[in-house]
Structure formats: C-alpha cells, structure tokens
Amino acid sequence: MAYAAIMGYGVVGSGVFSVLRENAAFIEKQLGMPLSVKRILDLRSFSGGDAAPLLTHDAEDIINDTEINIVVEAMGGLNPAFEYTMRALRAGKHVVSSNKELVSVHGAELMAAAAANHARYMFEASVGGGIPIIRPLKHMLLTESVSQAAGILNGTTNYILSMMREHNAGFDETLKDAQRRGFAERDPSADVDGFDACRKLAILLSICVGRYVNFSKIPTEGISAVTKDDFTFASAAGDTIKLIARADIRDNVIDARVAPMVLSKESPLGVVNGVYNAVSFTFSAIDNILLSGRGAGKYPTAGAIISDMAEALRITEAAPMWSGAEAALSAPGEAIDARMVRMSYTDAQAARDAAERVFQTNDLIWIDAGIPNQTAFFTPPLKESEYDAKIRALSRAPGISVKNSFRLYAVR
C-alpha cells in the first residue's frame, strides 16, 4: 500500500487527485499495490467533495506522517516548496514535482538528498507538461550523448507567434487576444520574455551534461519585438518564426540560447503550431529524436506526475541526474549563426549595394515580400561579434534603417 500527499491544490494538484481517483483500479493493477491520497496541503480552506476531508494547512502533517511515502509538490515557486521538498526527502519520502523554478535552481541538491535517503526526486512534468521528455532522454543517455537539444518549450509564445502568422497580426493585439482566451497570463513576462523556456532548457541541458546549467547565464530574448512585417518576409521565404530554445554541446561546453528564430515552415519544429511544444535531441548514434505534444494543461501534467509516482514506487534508488558542479557555457559573442535581416530604405539598389558591401559578398539571399521600401536578406553564418560590427556599419549607411533581425534555426 502506498500513501501519497499532495502539496498545493491548484490546477495541477487537483488534477493529480482526480486522475488518481478515476484510475485507481488500473493504477493498482499496474503498480501491484493500491496508491491512495492521504493528505492535501493548501493554504485555502474548502469544503465538500472528496478532497476536503484530507485538507491540512500544516506541512508537518505530511512530513511527520510516516505512513506517507510519496509527496506530490505542485505548489510552484521556490519557497516554501524547497524547504518542504527537502524535509520530505530527508524523511525518506519520494517527491514528484512539476515545479520548474525549484528544479532549475535546486535540482542537484534535491536529487542528492533523495539519493542519500533511498528516495526519488522526479519532475517529468516540469518540462513539456504531458509530453514524455525527461524519462526517454534519461533512458537514451544510458548509451548515447547529446550534441544538440532544441525545442519549442513554451506554449503561450508559440500560440502567440502562430496566431500572428495565421492572422497577419501584430504582437500587442495578439497577446491581448491570447490573454482573453486564457492562453496567456495577465502578467505574461515569464512566458513572452523567454524565461520559462530558458528554465526548461536549463533543466534538459543539466540532464544532458550531468552538471548544473545555470539558466540565468543563458542568453534569452523574448518575442515582444517580433512584428507583422517580420512574418511577412519570413513567409515570403517559405519560413516561419518560432521562439526556439537551442543548445549545442561540444566537449562538454554548452552554447545555449533562447530567441525567436527563423526556420522552414516545412521543418519538424516549423510545423509545431498553437500551444504545442516540441523538443528535438541530436544524439551520437540515433541522429535525432523529436518529441512533441501539448506542453501544459491540468490532465496531461497530472498524467506526467502519476507516471513519475509509478516509477518512484518501483525504482526507489537512482543516481542524481546532475551534480551541483556548474557546467561551462561558451563565451558570449562566439556563437556562429546565419540571420534574416529586415531593413527599410529610400533607394532599393543603394540598400542592396550597401548590404553586399558590408557583408563582403554578392551572394546574399534577398526576400521580396511586396512591402514598399522594405527588404530582407539572409546573411552567411557569422560569429555574433562580427555580425554585430557589420550590422552597425550597415545602419550607418545613408537611407537605410535596420528594422529587425533573427537567427536562422538551421543554415539554409
């Protein structure tokens, strides 16, 4: 018999509770034992329903209950989630979490504490909601190493960019519409500024390299500067724009970045639209694996948590997926990328001449999108520092204004 407690009875916590109830017989058969929720921690009070009799406001009722052997942490945030998680692990309880803030900051300590206490700290639901990512990745890492990880890791921004493209609309109006429809938070910064995707990328990279990847050191750009005109030019080239979290890993040095990037609309990530998420791993021998699906939602996230619970109850010992030693990120300015550059001009031929002079080539690929006095082109792959110098030079050319630029996800 396994007894669980749920800390935090919001969308995710209540989803876990109801899915565990509805699937109790089936889960019991698969686990070989019944799994029953004994306690629910929440600051709020509520009455009625099956959950109310289990409610407590005091975490001690869970941490000190020796019958409870597994805890679902669905509170979010660093505090008090960190303290409660650490104390539950030290009491030998498994903890399963959807809390990407906590995992991205304290994952190494918590997994080490789990291992020292013959318990598991698991968090499949922290990246990609119901998409199975961490468990397959971990299994593949038994025999492979990852050379690139890349993905669309935030559903809100992918929804906004997909709608901008589909309706030929601007960022502000599309964000407002997404907020009305419940696809964006009232304070959308964590999503639209790329921080959510950045934390998820850091978690995946920590697993890939076995060391702590500090998310605050990953260069991160959001999507608020993406315009209607950028999509018009990207579309004219057969491309689209997505917020991509990408990292190349060479000799254990990570070149990571979160930014809106241009990619083919017929590519595996280019067709991932709406609130869908996707992540692709390039391995030494398997080439490439893509995992995609809806990246959030009450029941998918609950499903991921219950999968972790089932594993924790059967595999009670596991080495930490990463240590606290910080992984090396490559020096800023060293990344090599091709880019799409959009500019306005007063004289078309003069603008082309200036760009070709600055980029020292007659082979720039130009995009004609039918917008008066605007053009766009693809640069060759260049180091960030070199590109920055060239784009400054181009901006100084008379009659030219550089409007925006995007890295290409892959070289054309």
Place this chain on the structure above:
Amino acid sequence: MAYAAIMGYGVVGSGVFSVLRENAAFIEKQLGMPLSVKRILDLRSFSGGDAAPLLTHDAEDIINDTEINIVVEAMGGLNPAFEYTMRALRAGKHVVSSNKELVSVHGAELMAAAAANHARYMFEASVGGGIPIIRPLKHMLLTESVSQAAGILNGTTNYILSMMREHNAGFDETLKDAQRRGFAERDPSADVDGFDACRKLAILLSICVGRYVNFSKIPTEGISAVTKDDFTFASAAGDTIKLIARADIRDNVIDARVAPMVLSKESPLGVVNGVYNAVSFTFSAIDNILLSGRGAGKYPTAGAIISDMAEALRITEAAPMWSGAEAALSAPGEAIDARMVRMSYTDAQAARDAAERVFQTNDLIWIDAGIPNQTAFFTPPLKESEYDAKIRALSRAPGISVKNSFRLYAVR
C-alpha cells in the same frame, strides 16, 4: 552483478555487445551493478575479438546457466526464437527482444510466462528502432486511453516515397536505387508491401487496448502502385504521400489500416522524410503526442535494447501489456475516408461533370497539375463500400479512366 547472454550475433546483437562494453562504467553507475555479457549464441563460428571467447552454438549453455539473468534475443523469426525465449523466461530470466515477428504473434503468451516467473519480456526495439515509443506509451496509458494511433513505421518505404517526391521519379527505379544504397532489402516485399508496418501497428494497438491485435486481419496495402503522377497531383495540392499505419479506437473496437495516404506536406507526419519514422498517439486528455526519429540502425536499436535491460533489472515484476484474448477489428467496408482520385479523360468538362454526377455534389475539390488529359479531385468522406460503388460507376463513364486513389490521412 548481472550476467547477460546475447542470442543472435548479427547487426543488432553485435551492436548490443559493443555498446554494453563501451558504456560499461556509466551503465554500472546508473544500474547500481555491473552488467556483463557471459555468453553469445550464434550458428556461425568466428574467432578473434572480444566476442569469440563467449561464443556457443548451443542454446542450452545459456538457458541452463543459472548465473545468466537476462537474455537479449536478436535472432529474429519465429523459430527457434519462440522456444528459446519461452524456456529462458520459464527459467526466470528476463528476455529483451527486437523481434517484431515473434512479439506480434506470441507476445501475450511470452509476457504471461514472464509474469508467472517473476521476469520481464520487453521489446522497445521491435517498433521504431531507437525511438522511445513503447515505454512512453505504457506510462501514458497509466492515466489515459488512446483514441487514435497513426504513424510512419517503416523507414524503407518512407525513404522510397520521399525520393520519388524529391526526384519526380517512379517506384521501380527508386526501389532499385534504394537497394543499391542499402536502404531496401534484396527481397523488399516485407517493407514495400506494408507487412512490416502492419506488424508494428499491431504491437502498438495490442498495448493500447490490452488485448491481442491480429496483424493478419489489418487491411494492408503497400506502395508499389504509387506513381510519379500521383505525387505530381498531391504536390499541386500542397500535399504528399506517405505509407501510413493508422487506427481509430472507439469502444474498444479498432478500425486499423496500413496504406499509402495523402496528407499535408506541412503536417507533423508530412514533414517526416527519408528513413525517419514517427508515431502519433491521440489520448483522451493530452490530445496528441508525436514521437519521431530514425526507425532502425545498429546503434539506435542496441540503445533501445539496453534501455529495456536496465528497466528489467530494476523492475522485475510487471503485468503483461496485453492478454491473448483477441481484440475486435471493425467490419471491412465500414471505414469512412475522404480520398484523392486521379483519372485520365478525353474531354475535361465531361470528366468533371461525370465525377460530380457520381459523387452527387458540385463541391468536389479539383487539382490542376498541368498533366495533359489528367485531373484529380478530393472526394467527401465516404464509407468504403459507398466509395467503391461510386468509383465503379465513374469508371464506366465514357472517356474516363480512374488511374489511382488514396485515402486522405485527415479530412481537409
């Protein structure tokens, strides 16, 4: 300490041996114990190398060795793989397999024998090579049920169709080229006639419904009738043609099929090209998960096998994923699909009139691909039996010859 034996030292078996050697230290750390290969069964003799001293021609040397606790079956075929697997399981050994023939026929019996002997029978590598499919599916089925499974499950046919599209080439010449390049067998029937994809679909469906799905009852069409002209019309409509294995599951009745189908070239399966495989599951709550990657190959397949070995050594008890009770397949002729129909004509207007008369609508969607005296159109969704009657009627119209037709993967 875990001792393994490998039965069958071909591409897969030798891949497992070398990957286990190369990653020995890391695998030991993850498993918490060393995993060492003690015996290799093969009919051939070979000398030199690390494997030779372990070679035996007698399966008894493995089955009767009480120190060996896990067996990799990479022989393929039904016999003697079935007998050896059954005896190993009855001796309490785990068996991990890449043998889709055996799993699709005797999976239920073998899993039952495993469960009765506190051992595991596992076969992640039998579907999709190195793509993690069975393990994630099984985890998701803890809390979800599948309403549709669909995929590109055969790399050879996907390579051939991708090349036909890319090079505007016919089937026969592309097959020959694929054989020359090693992407197709000398006897290509199992692949090009759809049987390989059909067995893999049957395995996935058996997992989804928990009962034996008889692959020989799944309507299966291969790709040898797909022509250059079919691709020309599909492309003109923004579509492509893929060999799709698809099943809808309603009230535990399965409507399954393997056939070349028309789908958007900007859809998640439409962008899966070359030897890549992909499978998509539609769940009750998660909507849709897509898993894709290279579906075969020595090292990816070895990786999947070693993942299974790692799980079997840590989770030694598991309920069989399906029983021997046969699942119900829907009656033939009941499936409802829209189709792309290609025909030649002597009079363009008369051909259109005839098609609209037969399909009783003025809303057929016509495709103009610039091929003289040919056209194609999309039908509305129709029961197979109704469609067959209409297409017979259309074929009788004067000056018309129906050349080919394809189900659409999704309604347009």
